[in-house]
Amino acid sequence: MEEVKEFIIGRGAEGMVVIPEGKKSVSHNHAKITINPDGTWILEDLKSANGTFIRNNNGDFRRVSRLQITPDTTIRLGTGDTFGFTFMAHHVIADSPESYEYEFRQLSKAMELQLEAEHEKEKVIERNGWIAKCSGLLLVLPCMLLGGGIDPTTRYILIAVAPVLVGFIFKNDMPRLKAIRKRREKVIVCPKCDRPLSEFDVTHKQCSRCKAH
Ligand SMILES: [Zn+2]
Structure with a gap:
């Protein structure tokens, strides 16, 4: 045992x-x-x-x-x-005090998940941006087409309100993306000197500043 x-x-x-x-x-x-x-x-x-x-x-x-x-x-x-x-x-x-093999292996996995999360969020933001633009246009279009049917003030309000309305429906994900990116600086750090690592560092399993690997 x-x-x-x-x-x-x-x-x-x-x-x-x-x-x-x-x-x-x-x-x-x-x-x-x-x-x-x-x-x-x-x-x-x-x-x-x-x-x-x-x-x-x-x-x-x-x-x-x-x-x-x-x-x-x-x-x-x-x-x-x-x-x-x-x-x-x-x-x-660890095998020796200066061996960071295990840590860099874990960091690679963490970086993969991190990039996945970032890309996922970027895609959602892009998609929502398109939906917002298209539906904004859909709201504006009838106003344009109806032209004289609506008085200019109402038309102006409708055109001004449309992006706000759509923006409200497709809540902006930018703050969330920023939070995810910020997390990277805190989590993907050198196991020895504790400074943020670049994608290059993680891929090459070595800190470019303190040379820990
Ligand atoms: Zn380092």
């Missing part, structure tokens, strides 16, 4: 997760990851001074004290500035 594996992470801890110099908000023994024989992963904050956080699907972090996680969970120790430290849980069992 396999045994329980425990990993302490912090500035004074040993192991694959090496905290670089200057990460002042990380405690000596900051957090613990336990891998149980049944394959479940547990993250526990060891009463650290600045807290342990996990990243959700939107890219935002929330503070946790004890939680079941997965190897893909992104964990932040300490503050959300340069004094904090972010890593993927799986790194505790």
Whole structure:
């Protein structure tokens, strides 16, 4: 039977997760990851001074004290500035402290889903744009054709109101697309230096800034 594996992470801890110099908000023994024989992963904050956080699907972090996680969970120790430290849980069992193979593999998958979501939204926006234009025209056309039948003021109001009406029916998806794109900057980041990665970086499985791979 396999045994329980425990990993302490912090500035004074040993192991694959090496905290670089200057990460002042990380405690000596900051957090613990336990891998149980049944394959479940547990993250526990060891009463650290600045807290342990996990990243959700939107890219935002929330503070946790004890939680079941997965190897893909992104964990932040300490503050959300340069004094904090972010890593993927799986790194505790990496081949070496400088091996980010697993992380880049996960990032490739995440990037694929991200681009899919962006393209999907772009298509909807384009389609709705066309529907809006066409139906706007459909509303304007009778006004034009009827010409003298309607007094100019009513015609003017109808023409002015048509795009607003149509815009209301086909609610603009731009803010949603922007939110999806913004998420990319938070989620598709280098597993070592935490800076946003380009599509090129992810495809080539290497960060062009810190050269982590
Ligand atoms: Zn990097």
